[in-house]
Amino acid sequence: MAELLYRLGRFSARRAWWVIIAWILALALAVGAFLAFGGTMSSTMTIPGTPTAQVTDRLKAELPVASGGTGTVVFHAKDGSPLTDAQREAISDTLREVDGLEGVDQVADPFVTAGMRAEQAKKVEDGLAKVDAGREQLEKGQEQLDEARSQAEAAIEQAGSTPQLEATVAGLDAQQEELDKQDTTLKESEQQLLQGRDLLSASEELRTVSSSGSTAIATVVFDKPQQEITPETKEAVTKTIDAALPGGVTADYSAEIMQGEMQLGGVGEAVGLAVAALVLVIMTGTLVAAGLPILNALLGVGVAVAGAMALSGTVEMTSVTPILGAMLGLAVGIDYSLFILHRHRRQLKAGMPVVESIGLANGTSGNAVVFAGSTVLIALLALNVTGIPFLALMGTIGAVAIAVAVLVAVTMTPALLGLLGRRVLPRRGTPSGAHAATSGKPVKTMSAGSAVVRIVAGIGVLAVIALPAMSMRLGLPTGATEAADSTQYRAYTTTAKEFGEGANGPLVVVADLAKGVSGDDLVPAQAELGKQLMGVENVTAVAPIGANDEGTVLVFQVVPTGGPTSESTEDLVHDLRGRTLGLDGHDATLSVAGSASANIDISEKLSDALPTYLALVIGLSLLILIVVFRSILVPLIATAGFVLSLFAALGGVTAIYQWGWLGDVFGVSDPGPILNFLPTLMVGILFGLAMDYQLFLTSGMREAYAHGSPARLAVAEGVRAGRAVVTAAAIIMISVFGGFMFSHMTMIRPVGFALAFGVLVDAFVVRMLIIPAVMHLAGDKAWWLPRWLDRILPDVDVEGAKLERHHHVDLAEPREAAMR
Known part of the structure; x- marks a missing residue:
């Protein structure tokens, strides 16, 4: 692999424009495919086979009217006074117009509904009053009949039976039969009225107009299930209502109506990218070098996201899926290009020729990038084993974004470096020759006591941060989790205030x-x-x-x-x-x-799938790391560190988004359950990113140890060699992920925070504090591997040590050669 990447790097540097044009064509094809084949993305998440999905499928066949998606519109008087008759009439007219829109099955006018309910209640009460009046008449009639029967029976007893008396008794019997029929009819009517009253009483809290008269809720029923409603249909509803809204009245829409298509390029994302650019400028000292990783990342994201969205016409895809791909593509795309750029700049400073340096950087750091990307890619593709379609698609699209980022890094980066030549180095203070690589202070190893303190302190801090995760509850976002100034939030809170919390679900x-x-x-x-x-x-x-x-x-x-x-x-x-x-x-x-029921089912399904997925990822990680580092202890340490980072990140997410700590800082208006697919997604993404930093730091230790440095000194040398680039890479990744913490999409915010915070604790606490301390205490045992296993394991040469020996360049050559 290293030799192949070396040749690919040299080819890309010598044929730079060919490579650049090829990637531009790939971007054009991806965008064209999206424009030609892209469809509507879903705003809801479903899992086939869950109890809710089974009921929903049955209702589609048994009772289609009950299976269509719904959304609510909350009308509210601005001054809090009861809505006037003119305002009510204007709202009703608008809703009739909405009822005629394409894609809308029916609209429940709140005033008509309230009026019908009041009319039904009056009919029931009037009917019961009539029943009472009828019963009084029957009772009077029964009294008169009973009195007449007593008189007839007394006459028969005194004078004996006569035809006239017998006729009188027969007439009384007929009257009794008629009274009994009337009584039966009254009882049946009363029973029906009481049943109606019971139904009205049971639905009493299902109001459409608040008790104050200032708020009304209209329900819009669509002709398709929730996940199939097009953004165009939702937009038509909001535009129609907004255009005809009467004065003094506001209209707010539930999240089901406002959820729309994916949007990228918000303020938060831009700020995150700007911070990443600033870090690159500080690290490289030149705008040209700083812009290269960002340009590559944007190119890779464009290809991956446009290509993914082209599938939305044939595959049911949530709007979160391509954004996740963009988030990952930006973060790793910058980092992967940075790793190759950093190696290339270091070699140029040492006096290596440009093209040779590009090839060697691609064969060494590029080789590490390929292996690092492979770990992320495998972890994401493993989401397919969860049996959850929308999560599997997220993993697949994320893996595609990672794969594209790797390809861009090992082809586009060498091409641009070839065009830029030595301009990637700052003009002033540019060292040259072999002395550039040998300057620096001697490396010092840490003491055993210092190592123990680092381990105890690091694990203690992470354990405390992870504590909130023990109370973590899973769910899907509601209007309550939206930004406080959003219409969804206002609709949710107004509904809860005027009609009760349950009216929202x-x-x-x-x-x-x-x-x-x-x-x-x-x-x-x-x-x-x-x-x-x-x-x-x-x-x-x-x-x-x-x-x-x-x-x-x-x-x-x-x-x-x-x-x-x-x-x-x-x-x-x-x-x-x-x-x-x-x-x-x-x-x-x-x-x-229902939506609340679906939310519960999805959360439980994800919770059940998490242990299996976590075991699979950890098992694969151990195998990969054993091959890469040719050690038993190092993979165990690396995996244990990942578990610490994972639970610490989950604890941080729980404290902020469920407990509400620092809610004002992170825009958490109403704390609630954690996004139900976040823990599973974090396992795949955070594991891959954690292994990136483990690879770049530990491979330096392995390289120093292989070149004869004592084990403890090799740890210090490896940390010193990799900490600058890993620190910069981590800050860049934190910045990119952090930008998504303030996304307009509710579901993206906790994902951005979880990944940013996870990278923060993993890079700076686990990889650069705890892991070196454990490696120091382990000494030579850290690199122990059974001989039989050493013989059968392939030598992947992840840092390209063999490549460097094979393509050795004499850095003491004249400066003219170095400039070639």
């Missing part, structure tokens, strides 16, 4: 009946099941949505007492699932769907 509960109900039996069945559902803990309101034609599937909307991510709602979902309710001698089995 209603559940869809399906009752399966063994015996179908229809006609006059339907309402009584709905009322009875609704009454029983109201008796379940953590339920605030229940309303029937509909039933299938056979009457074997009854669907209800259930409003929980807590919000969609609360523990009480999670308990309610588990409580309802599998519960059976009694109905006329047979049972009704319940199942649950």
